[in-house]
């Protein structure tokens with residue numbers, strides 16, 4: 001049976017030039033390199049320059065993904081941008097990217113699902129493509145998360161960083177089997193009962209301020225390992241695959257211990273897990289495409305490989321996308 005599949009044809013990413021090491025952070029809050037590395041696996045994060053906005057990071061990543069795919073930029077008919085740190089409360093940062101790319105057609109909008117934002121945006125792109133709404137979608141995850149941090153709170157400020165990643169997704173005919181290239185299955189979840197476990201204490205309609213990140217780290221950690229393992233299992237069930245069929249696991253990069261715990265829980269060998277959190281910390285919606293770009297460009301992810309993307313974050317929100325590259 002012939003069906004439309006959403007194929008990722010290009011990937012790109014961008015990290016701001018300023019690198020802040022754990023030693024740099026010890027000059028700001030009472031912490032140590034040893035504590036941060038042992039509890040999180042993070043060695044450094046990148047911080048946007050004062051005049052660099054989320055849209056600037058996104059445009060760099062988008063241009064890299066467009067160049068990688070080789071498409072004519074004018075063929076993009078939809079831009080879906082996942083971010084928790086928009087340039088302005090409105091308009092959507094996606095329209096700033098659209099204008100910078102010289103596009104005056106199609107649709108551009110933002111998606112807000114915090115660290116799960118890229119998985120949400122990619123799933124929306126897949127749905128739009130399969131139902132005929134879009135043909136070529138630019139999906140971006142971009143954040144200047146450093147601007148939401150309370151730089152006096154050592155329990156959160158050591159964890160996050162800024163960055164952007166992007167993919168080009170295009171419709172292509174498939175046979176409807178797991179041998180098809182493209183997105184094979186996608187699953188999204190949220191559970192608002194846990195909205196106060198990880199949140200920002202401000203907003204346009206509550207305080208009129210931007211606010212700062214607040215988190216019950218242990219609670220988030222506990223839920224993350226369970227929810228991520230569950231959504232991986234549902235991906236496998238939906239496709240009839242086993243964990244041995246997965247070539248690469250490209251998770252949201254929040255904490256190396258969460259990734260190790262999840263891999264153990266689902267029986268995935270550590271060498272199949274792409275881990276980049278050490279170099280850029282938790283970049284929220286940017287982290288999955290940043291990790292994906294690294295693994296594609298260094299030759300680990302090859303055509304035909306089965307790649308499992310997942311994320312979990314504030315809300316709680318979580319989800320997974322399984323792709324044959």
Ligand code: UT7
Pocket residue numbers: 030031032035036039040115154155156158198216217218219220221224252254255258282312313314
């Ligand atoms: O994208 C999804 C969003 N976030 C996450 O996935 C994060 C999930 N949670 C985590 O990654 C971990 O819970 C953390 C890394 C945030 C914390 O690790 P933990 O092993 O859960 O530590 P803890 O919160 O239980 O704190 C242990 C101790 C505490 O001291 P006491 O009360 O035992 O004396 C903290 O005050 O570590 C202390 N602590 C620190 N010490 C040095 C907390 N932050 C720091 C710090 N440096 N930066």
